Amino acid sequence: MAERSTAAVDVADNSGDDPLTAKADTAATDGVAEDQKTAEKTAEATENKAVERQSGEQPSITAPELHSGHKLARRYRLEECVTRLDGFSSWRAVDEKLRRAVGVHLLPADHPRARSVLAAARSSALLGDPRFVQVLDAVEENDLVYVVHEWLPDSTELTALLAAGPLEPHDAYQLVSQVSQAMAAAHREGLAHLRLTPSAVLRSSTGQYRIRGLAVNAALRGITAERPQRTDTEAIGALLYAALTQRWPYESDAYGLSGLPKGVGLLPPDQVRAGVHRGLSEIAMRALANDGATASRQEPPCTTPDELAKAVAAMPRVKPPEPEFPLPAPPEYQRTTYQQGTYGRPQPRPQATQPVVVPPPPLQSRTGKALKWAVSALLIAALGLGSWQIADRLLGQDKPTETPIVQPSVDEKPAPSKPIAISSAQDFDPPPGGNGEEYPESVTNAFDGDPGTFWHTKNYTTAHFGNLKSGVGIVLDLGSAQKVGSVDLSFVGRTSVEVRTAPEDASSPPSTAEGFTTQASGADSEVKLKLTKPVKTRYVLVWLTELPLTDGEFRGQLTEVKVMS
Numbered sequence: 001m002a003e004r005s006t007a008a009v010d011v012a013d014n015s016g017d018d019p020l021t022a023k024a025d026t027a028a029t030d031g032v033a034e035d036q037k038t039a040e041k042t043a044e045a046t047e048n049k050a051v052e053r054q055s056g057e058q059p060s061i062t063a064p065e066l067h068s069g070h071k072l073a074r075r076y077r078l079e080e081c082v083t084r085l086d087g088f089s090s091w092r093a094v095d096e097k098l099r100r101a102v103g104v105h106l107l108p109a110d111h112p113r114a115r116s117v118l119a120a121a122r123s124s125a126l127l128g129d130p131r132f133v134q135v136l137d138a139v140e141e142n143d144l145v146y147v148v149h150e151w152l153p154d155s156t157e158l159t160a161l162l163a164a165g166p167l168e169p170h171d172a173y174q175l176v177s178q179v180s181q182a183m184a185a186a187h188r189e190g191l192a193h194l195r196l197t198p199s200a201v202l203r204s205s206t207g208q209y210r211i212r213g214l215a216v217n218a219a220l221r222g223i224t225a226e227r228p229q230r231t232d233t234e235a236i237g238a239l240l241y242a243a244l245t246q247r248w249p250y251e252s253d254a255y256g257l258s259g260l261p262k263g264v265g266l267l268p269p270d271q272v273r274a275g276v277h278r279g280l281s282e283i284a285m286r287a288l289a290n291d292g293a294t295a296s297r298q299e300p301p302c303t304t305p306d307e308l309a310k311a312v313a314a315m316p317r318v319k320p321p322e323p324e325f326p327l328p329a330p331p332e333y334q335r336t337t338y339q340q341g342t343y344g345r346p347q348p349r350p351q352a353t354q355p356v357v358v359p360p361p362p363l364q365s366r367t368g369k370a371l372k373w374a375v376s377a378l379l380i381a382a383l384g385l386g387s388w389q390i391a392d393r394l395l396g397q398d399k400p401t402e403t404p405i406v407q408p409s410v411d412e413k414p415a416p417s418k419p420i421a422i423s424s425a426q427d428f429d430p431p432p433g434g435n436g437e438e439y440p441e442s443v444t445n446a447f448d449g450d451p452g453t454f455w456h457t458k459n460y461t462t463a464h465f466g467n468l469k470s471g472v473g474i475v476l477d478l479g480s481a482q483k484v485g486s487v488d489l490s491f492v493g494r495t496s497v498e499v500r501t502a503p504e505d506a507s508s509p510p511s512t513a514e515g516f517t518t519q520a521s522g523a524d525s526e527v528k529l530k531l532t533k534p535v536k537t538r539y540v541l542v543w544l545t546e547l548p549l550t551d552g553e554f555r556g557q558l559t560e561v562k563v564m565s
Helices: 002-014 019-029 031-055 114-125 158-163 169-188 217-222 230-243 278-287 305-315 366-395 440-447
Strands: 078-085 088-095 098-107 133-142 144-150 201-203 209-211 423-429 474-503 517-544 557-564
Touching: 078 098, 098 114, 098 217, 114 133, 114 144, 114 217, 133 230, 158 201, 158 230, 169 201, 169 209, 169 230, 169 278, 169 305, 230 305, 278 305, 423 440, 440 474, 440 557, 517 557
Parallel strands: none
Antiparallel strands: 078 088, 088 098, 098 144, 133 144, 201 209, 423 474, 474 517, 474 557
16 A cells, blocks of 8 residues: 555656646545545644644745646746745746736645735736736636736836946936825725835836836735835835935845945935935935934925825926937047157158159249239120120110119028917827827917916826827917928927928818828927928928826926927
8 A cells, every 4th residue: 555655646746737636636546545645644734733833833835836838727828937935936927818928926725825915916906007017817726826917028127227326316206206106096095015125116118117016015925014104105215215325225235235334324315325316315314214314304204105205296306317419529630740759859861762753843933824814804804894885885875774683692591480370279189099189178378478388188108108099289270371381399398299281272180190291200398390391281280209207107298389481
């Protein structure tokens, strides 16, 4: 009986299938041995639990032994294990149904935290905030609990960004602004993170920060807090501190960052590293819990993400750095005949190795040439004068004198362009993807002559309108067909824009963006778009194609537009 039991174990260990499946197959072929083996394991487990209860130790849990290629729900194929810790494992996987990469957390169904992980995942999924990495599925199946979430291959962990050095002030400002606003929204729904580390924050290629593991990361590790808002606020302060100084604001090293020197306490970021933005340094200190630091601060501490978000919004906006243009290459160094150490010294006359050919003297001197040209000019003037006198006699003296026409100089500049009056305007958000309205009530603010007012788009999750459409804009009606030479535009933030015109004979604006003809394009906060050649049209479309990031969301704001002749 013992030999058969050992053989059954070997079959299970060497099987390439899931261990649960191997166990079931072995039990079917040798039920007696398996029953005996199960009874022995049950007795041993009961004894171990009794010992653990007496000693006060927690039982150690082994993560499910799964392998690359294993498939969950006949859909999620495991590719690479990225974490194996405390009875659970995390994987990079592929959703074969939708053909996209996903992340998967796995743990046994009898894990003491399995229920709380499922509850946290489902609560996070209900939030549906695009600033968080979304939970896609949370399932208990075949003695396993697994949570499926988004995988963002085009994003970079804050850990990797900080490994290259501190962030620029504008990037650090966007980090604390976006993360604090997102966590304030989560806490309003009763959700906390409790494990907001640099590896939990991702920055996309468009500069948007996203947070992963909301509620789930803490549930996987059994982390709780008496004051969850205070915990998350302090964590955001630590992230900002690290972004400004490339140091972790505690004495211990963490997340690839060096901690602060022991015994000195929590120093403000602008005392740790030169050149730190003073306003951001103050925000970091207000978010971090430290009595010694709070006593010297003039501003009160921030104890919730909402208070922190409001404090960031109240500070002066940190502008992005000006774009740097490469300087022109210096002219190529011209070599001289001077040799090192010989400048100013007489040099020996070089010995001629070949006879020097002396050119023949010129046939005539410079004076002779000048005389020749002077004589020629006099002859031409005399001939011209004679011809004019003969023509004057033939035409008669009684003809009235005409005023000579003065031709404009070649260097004379064309007349300056003039602004063309805008009769009316309307927002333009055509299908597909558009719903026909982009704040039509504020369209007139774009040409009222007041740069303090503006027309703005809706808020989007990406710079390209959440990948829902190619653009939005406004159509300007000039009242009648006018010759348009250029369009001047002013935006809040760097915005990509195109100027399009309707056909000259159009009596109403086209219903689609393709019905207009693109005449010029550019990208900046101040854009002067000159058309290749003047175009006669009544309707001008200002078509926004890429939006700037504003307070954690993407929004276009057109403060002023002028159509020039």
